Amino acid sequence: MSQQPRYWAVIPAAGAGRRFGGPVPKQYLAFAGRQVIDYSLAVFIDHPRIAGCVLALSPEDEWWRETAYAAHPAVQRVAGGAERSDSVAHALEALAERAAEDDWVLVHDAARPCLTRLDLDRLLEALRDEPVGALLAVPLHDTVKTAEDALGPRVEHTLPRQQLWRAYTPQAFRLGQLRQALLQCRTEGLAITDDASAIEQLGLRPLLLEGRADNIKITRPEDLPLARFFLEQQQEQQLR
Template identity: 40%
Template sequence: MSNSLGQFTVVLPAAGVGKRMQSSCPKQYLAIENKTILEHTVARLLSHEAIAHVVIALGENDEYFQSTSLVNNKNITCVVGGKERVDSVLAGLRSLNSNNQPWVLVHDAARPCVKHQDITQLISYCLAHDHGAILASPVRDTMKQANSEQLVAMTLERSQMWHALTPQMYKTAELTAAITSALTNDIEITDESSAMEALGYASGLVKGSSDNIKITQPEDIALAKFILNQQKSNVLTEAICE
């Protein structure tokens, strides 16, 4: 991977309004220790040695980004996102030149706790196998499938089930084509992998840390703060031990 360090761009869809957070502002602009979630996430990404640039897809009427510390960062480009997450991802992808940026990572703006080592493993896997992959966490709980009346229909075999996380990494041209095709054909896209699956592309599973949480509910703020502080403490401990 050493020959490819600093060569990757991350597309960050951040045009959502976060209705489930019951907040007056979009969730990516809620604060954790005097920094917005978006600032935490971007800082985590750009501090990785293999990530050179972040493209942020903002809402058309975004009123908050200009007040963040990200405004004048030369390693950040902003584009106008869309109504749905997939529209924002596509807007970010279309701002890239696939010849100069043959690979792209897509990450959720509300996942500030992703670990550098997981990003490294994802990039290494994709380059070694020459196809895309996602960070994912194996399902630990017993999984139930419900019927239309919200009664248990069956118990699912969990040994081959994974929670999809981000970043997800694919070849830029292939992902752009896959999302465009899915939207044209009214195929529901829940993440980048689902678009690639629809066109038959291979998509690997790279085991990532379960603390790579997505902030979606009000109580997730406290959990994210705890995880970020624990990670910071672990880094300091490792530095002292060295």
């Protein structure tokens, strides 16, 4: 491995946001004076240790050109895929042309605009001696139930929450290893919901790094005002 691996950001943004609804994908919604995706990208573009960003967009995307970073030299655009994992794989393929196999790739959701510089710094620091990779996550404090759908649904049983975490992003892994993991999952027909899931299929155990709970993903309409509130609170804290 190289002595000084570089750090790259990959942003899968080809989704249509079906759960959110509306004619505009959620990553392009107006948000605190900009668009959601502008905030999601800014924390990486403004960071001196991030070598560049690869953004996977739908070929039919008609909103990207109106964003703050549409012409930014640090952002490379590639065609996304049908699923999130396909978009990440396409971005990694493009990145492999200029990055090393042992470079770190930080995959971040386009609709997660409240990532703080502090959490990003902590993640980068955690990778210094990390053999597998790491992801931001938050311990689960709610009581979690499993359901028997045939009954209504009704509660089947309660899960012990002591070992349960909410997986957030960024999730950081070596470029070569993540490409291998995604290829294996695709070959075996495995559906994965995040990049850590693919790495786990290799028998590896990524590090869970506790991050801020306000690093939420905008999924439903009620998430947008909540994310705006969190962002305003973060900005006020920076001014103190």
